[in-house]
Amino acid sequence: MKLKEFESDTIIEPFRIRSVEPVRFTTMEERAQLLKEAGFNPFLLKADDVLIDLLTDSGTGAMSSKQWSGMIASDESYAGSSSFYKLESAVRDITGFKHLIPTHQGRAAENIFFTTIAREGDVIPSNTHFDTTRAHIEHAGAEARDLVIAEGHQPESRHPFKGNMDLAKLEKTIHDTGVDNIPVIMITVTNNSGGGQPVSMDNIRSVSEMARKYDIPFFIDACRFAENAWFIKTREEGFSGEKPLDIARKMFSYADGCTMSAKKDGMANIGGFLALNSDELASECRNLEILTEGFPTYGGMAGYDMEAVAQGLYEALDSDYLRYRIRSIAYLGDKLSDAGIPIVQPTGGHAVYLDARKILPHIPPTQYPAWSFNNALYLLGGVRGVEIGTVMFGRQPDGSEKPAAMELVRLAFPRRVYTQSHVDYLAEVIISVFRQREQLGGYKIVSGPTVLRHFSARLEPLDP
């Protein structure tokens, strides 16, 4: 008997499920009532009332049996815990950075880092700063400057690395600002605020060379380093035969340090760190860490959190996992594109972004088209995404309202949580809302705070 090797085109979930969490089904009538009670703001819904929750991929993933077993065996010593040394050795192995400063999440690492290095009048360039990064830089009196390539702002452009830094703009910023006023150059992988788009190895190397030329430190915002490594493997010439772990090592080898939220590619529910090479800077940062986070061998984390992250960093780099992860996002993107729904192309690493300005041209930005589409997803199918548009960014410091650059609905995928049938259902819901798009109306805000209003504002439909 001679059988040909079986080759499958199906990318299956690379895990089996042993512990399950039931989801609760509701009727459309119930959801209409729940949405109304929540002031038409999905942030104010109870998670139990959501069937498929794509609000964020941050801290919402499922942990593995190896992570849980590490957590049971953790060391909760205040000083010198073995769980710290395990995390330190994982971070060193993957990033090569000498010093590890553990924090309770990514923004705590940013707080320590920027408080230590940024001064009034400084400029900190990046491809695109994430909002917490920007906030910490501005809090320190410095300017956060986004220098992503032009394609990064064009939803339809299919450039394979839309997260790349514009090198000409970077060099001009260095000349105009002066080396002394640039304490660090950052690059965010993948570019979360720019659609989860990756950065190429070539671009990381070029930014690093420029930073070295001007003797400016270069740090990576590494939250989705593993997803970025996968895009390099699959889209950049010369990397298809390399393991994601080796690609990640190479990415980090060009940098002097990184900030990290372990709630993303740390595959944990909480945690983060700052890692860096400079002895001097590390010791300054540790002083602040003790003040704001905790003793240097636990920072903001319990021993069991450090165990979960130490294991999670490697699981995030597993090829079978990454293939499934990136494919499940692209799978939804393909289904929506085939149905004629405009989305940010190509699909990124952790989310699909719907272009609501194109879908709902009859709703002006000041009546929040992306908000309207997102609420319809909940009403029709119990799905929760998030508006990234004028409700989130439109309010100006003087109280006036200005349309955001784009009106997007972000559907971010928790890691290892949903299966292909969940995604099939999701596509049906989105397509069904899309087909009835002319029925959708705008919204107005009836009450809410002046900053970060999207979290707690209450709204009303304009044309119920």
Ligand SMILES: *Cc1c(COP(=O)(O)O)cnc(C)c1O
């Ligand atoms: C989530 C995130 C952060 C902040 O991390 P937290 O753990 O949420 O504090 C910083 N940068 C990027 C790119 C992120 O996605």
